[in-house]
Amino acid sequence: MPPSPRVELITTGEELLIGLTANSHLSTIGDRLARRGVRLQRNIVVPDDAESIGAQFRESWSRADIVITTGGLGPTSDDRTREVIAEALGQRLVFDGEAEAAIRRRFEAIGRKMTPNNLRQAYRPEHGAIIRNPHGTAPGIWVEQDGKVLIMLPGPPNELIPMLEDEVIPRLAARGLLGSGPRHVQIRTAGLGESALETMLEPVFASYPGVEVAYCAHLGCVDVRLSSPDGRYSPTELQIIANHCRERLGGDFVCFGEDSLVKLIADHLRLRNQSLAVAESCTGGLLSNAFTDFSGASKLFRGAVVCYCNDCKVQLLGIPECLIKQHGAVSAEVAAAMAAGVAEHLEADYGLAITGYAGPCCREVRNRAGTVYIGLHTPHGIWSRKVNYPGSRDAVKQRAVNAALDWLRRELVRASSPEALPAPSVPETDPAREEALRLLGIKKK
Amino acid sequence: MPPSPRVELITTGEELLIGLTANSHLSTIGDRLARRGVRLQRNIVVPDDAESIGAQFRESWSRADIVITTGGLGPTSDDRTREVIAEALGQRLVFDGEAEAAIRRRFEAIGRKMTPNNLRQAYRPEHGAIIRNPHGTAPGIWVEQDGKVLIMLPGPPNELIPMLEDEVIPRLAARGLLGSGPRHVQIRTAGLGESALETMLEPVFASYPGVEVAYCAHLGCVDVRLSSPDGRYSPTELQIIANHCRERLGGDFVCFGEDSLVKLIADHLRLRNQSLAVAESCTGGLLSNAFTDFSGASKLFRGAVVCYCNDCKVQLLGIPECLIKQHGAVSAEVAAAMAAGVAEHLEADYGLAITGYAGPCCREVRNRAGTVYIGLHTPHGIWSRKVNYPGSRDAVKQRAVNAALDWLRRELVRASSPEALPAPSVPETDPAREEALRLLGIKKK
Structure with a gap:
């Protein structure tokens, strides 16, 4: 399998930066990628203005293999992500007849009248493709350029999540950009603080130089994640090390993985x-x-x-x-x-x-x-x-x-x-x- | 009042990027700053590794007036934020006796045994100061350098929030970096969707050109925020406009402000x-x-x-x-x-x-x-x-x-x-x- 692609997520929205709503896009997209063995490398939340979005997109695009943007694809005049990013990519926006038909069908289905500004959503970068949105009017956009992939998704979670799961993940997998599962072993523990846990497991890890250990406390548990970034230990070997930890932990061991x-x-x-x-x-x-x-x-x-x-x-x-x-x-x-x-x-x-x-x-x-x-x-x-x-x-x-x-x-x-x-x-x-x-x-x- | 300072928030944590936990730091800090008239300009979530933290800190420090970091101040060996940032600032880490005493007191108070790695938390950059943490062992760190402010806070929300409210906000205010209160009037409503609300209030706003209106749905309510970015309307005038909205809303009006x-x-x-x-x-x-x-x-x-x-x-x-x-x-x-x-x-x-x-x-x-x-x-x-x-x-x-x-x-x-x-x-x-x-x-x- 090729080395993990570098993925960055750009989230736009004033409401996130003033603390009105939680950034659920980060949790959702980070989770879906992690399940397929790819670690999101960075999430940047920027305001809705064209300047911030453009500057951040150029920075992320220069550094990452895959850039995902969320939000800013709506029909109103303050939704500028599409225009700004097309310009940064050096692509013109073209009107997509198929997208238009989908938007019209969507309005018919929900029995609402379409206003002319909704047709702004039918524009896409000239060398890009539309990502279908069965639950809303704003289609997503998929662009491949410079050996990189750009994925633009609309903001509402009930539209974003199905598009991510049904379209984006399969397309990435088809291009060999995702793994088949997580590359770490996670041990969930309860009853010990983070530092007491580290002290208890230290002797185990001392026998396995180079194993990467990360601790994360949440929801009454402390998770220990073992990984081997340089590939020294195979998944099976990581599991054996994790089994040693389990023995040492006794009743403080909760499970391997994510169960609550x-x-x-x-x-x-x-x-x-x-x-x-x-x-x-x-x-x-x-x-x-x-x-x-x-x-x-x-x-x-x-x-x-x-x-x-x-x-x-x-x-x-x-x-x-x-x-x-x-x-x-x-x-x-x-x-x-x-x-x-x-x-x-x-x-x-x-x-x-x-x-x-x-x-x-x-x-x-x-x-x-x-x-x-x-x-x-x-x-x-x-x-x-x-x-x-x-x-x-x-x-x-x-x-x-x-x-x-x-x-x-x-x-x-x-x-x-x-x-x-x-x-x-x-x-x-x-x-x-x-x-x-x-x-x-x-x-x- | 001087123009708003540019504030960037760097959040570290693998658990955020793989979707295990929601980024509550963004919501909390964004909210507390917004209430004092300052808009968070950017939030960047990076993994826990030294290289990512260092690179992001240098980038944000070059661009912002205030940089806030959260997480990575724990006692375990993968908590590297302190070291990496001190190096980027060109400061040595020094052992702070007062911080040590506070950590020891904290362990006594909760009746737990301190392990030696907990004393890593008593180190701070040589020209920095400690921010007291009454609810945990990791003190925060405050550094002023190059006319900028760096604030480092621990990750657990029950530690971070009191430190933010009781120490950080007052210190920023004392330096004239915050406003005295919100620069908007917020109307909380319930029972109407966002677009129905917009339609209902449209006639009110038509009489007051230039008033900026933002809608935000959350927790069963939709909030309407009125502001006047160009200063055309005074706070009192904004309140009068808000009173007109209240009359139109009838029973759908919940309150002015933030009450649940x-x-x-x-x-x-x-x-x-x-x-x-x-x-x-x-x-x-x-x-x-x-x-x-x-x-x-x-x-x-x-x-x-x-x-x-x-x-x-x-x-x-x-x-x-x-x-x-x-x-x-x-x-x-x-x-x-x-x-x-x-x-x-x-x-x-x-x-x-x-x-x-x-x-x-x-x-x-x-x-x-x-x-x-x-x-x-x-x-x-x-x-x-x-x-x-x-x-x-x-x-x-x-x-x-x-x-x-x-x-x-x-x-x-x-x-x-x-x-x-x-x-x-x-x-x-x-x-x-x-x-x-x-x-x-x-x-x-």
Whole structure:
């Protein structure tokens, strides 16, 4: 296979630079290329004006093998990308009859009247070709010149994504510009910070000089990517190195690849035909929502109760009022009782609960912000543990959700292979262990 | 005020270029600068390698007045931004004792063991200064050289955002590099698409030649920004034009500025000492979570029930099984009953409910994907309405939540000033109106 082509993405749009909308083009295009073994080398976001677009295009075109632009192909007078880039390439714009027919058909199909400025979209550089747009009026443009490829795509994601997947990726592959899959091995881990993870894996990598290691923390996991830019290690050898890492990581190993904690939990539950219910307070629905982000969730996720007041805990989960009075709504005891209560009420095998202080709300609890208890009800027992997170309200919520998911994942892994991971999921050194063990004695109502 | 400085943002991170995470740094920094009257001129996303970072930094530094970099300040060996940029500036890296002390304090505070590689984060360019990071170990770096400013910030958003708001923006303002506030007036609307909104406001803008109008759709709202780049209209005059727009918009006007639908709902409820409870199925906790994203939510938000199975609707909300059997779980009747049931069980004044099909899960309901019913219980009655959205699972979930929030907002506005907005919130032309009116007769259990 030839060396990876250098790909640059130019995104135009004022709304991105003033923070009004997220740059989804970068995520989408970067992802689709990475899946085919090509790494996007650069993304540049520039304003909509002709000068910025022209200057950036000339720079990227001089450096890259493939340049992709998004946006600026609309019908209004401020959509100038087409004109500016044709000029930079030294090509005239010509009217494309086929594009015109497609635009007219599109307007007929959606029953809207075409205005004359829409026909601006039928122009393309003279040596370029049209990329069909089945979901909008602006066709894309494909130009090959100077041994390079230019791909111009419209901005709306519902138009861009199908064009990328159905036209652009296959055309690039046909020209031998894409690989068949990723050229790295990714190890997903949970439970260790980035630097602790590096310290733990250091001895493995010391035995394999030249292997490239990249760390990336996100969504409660830290990913480790192994690659061999100089080709010293084959994909099979990289996988062997990754297997060594896995052994060292023990329960902190989540998976190879991209699966989320929720996906892995769902796979475990589905395999065993078991179900889950959730009770949460400070995380407000975030834990519950994690389980409904994929289709088919309703087979294993029964539902959730978001208790934002103590009455709610009492009324919907049947938690004794005296338990809340004695220990407080944010306590190991109430977390365990919430997990057991929601599992019982919704007839689920597993119950996962979070209660805590996400952020400052009133004077009394300000110094307790970030204190969170997680409760876990399983067919084998009930536990709870305390965690504590610094940071903003959003950060505390997200980290509490991640911790709860990771705990449930570890329990499910342990339950499916008790001999492989005999250690209890609450480690010996954890100060919450004694409390948790004591809570093991809690009787299910 | 001097002409706007040219600001470029360099974002480093493999994870952005392969589409693993969204580039939130661009949105955050672009937004915070725009609010202070400065427009980010360019954002460049480059891989983590030293060569890419160095080349891009030299290019941006030669062109811009202010360069901001994010990421690459972590403790691991692939975090190279600090070294590469110091070299490009011709500065040595020196060990900063104060930064070291802060890092040690940080580890103590979170009760984790510091590994030696964490002390790499205490290095800074010799003529630079440290930017405190109260939420993480990596301090930021501030360098002034060649009449330009370099600002280096760590990647995690929960660390970056407070540093940006509490340190960077004030320091830039103190040097006269920012304006005192936005130079535009923003009108937030809901319920109209971008082009319908443009058509509705056209007559207003026709009377004020030269006013610049930008539309931006996001989070269930469409924002209209009015500005006067050539200074023809003063801020007061822009506000008067915006007031004309408000009058024309009626109930579709949400607010001037940036307030979210949830913020406005919370303000209304707080003013009247009223409370809210939520029941949802296909949105999985997303609606509930919207109400817990700000502190103080527990005063007015009582809680939520996420019903991912029919049993859950019956058991937790007391919805008669026969109602679900007769009309289906996704129906106007069940949506209304969910809203009433959750309000009653959680003793809330308002109940808001969503039931629907978010995305394809099995053959029977595939062609009903995107069908959603919203139920609303108020002290004055119970309604429900049907909406239908195209798009992905995530898109349907988000749009259903936005529609529910906007409906509740309209009801609260109407209830607080019935004479100002006498029209019913379900417009005459809405096909769901008759169904909704019929449902008005539903008795509260």
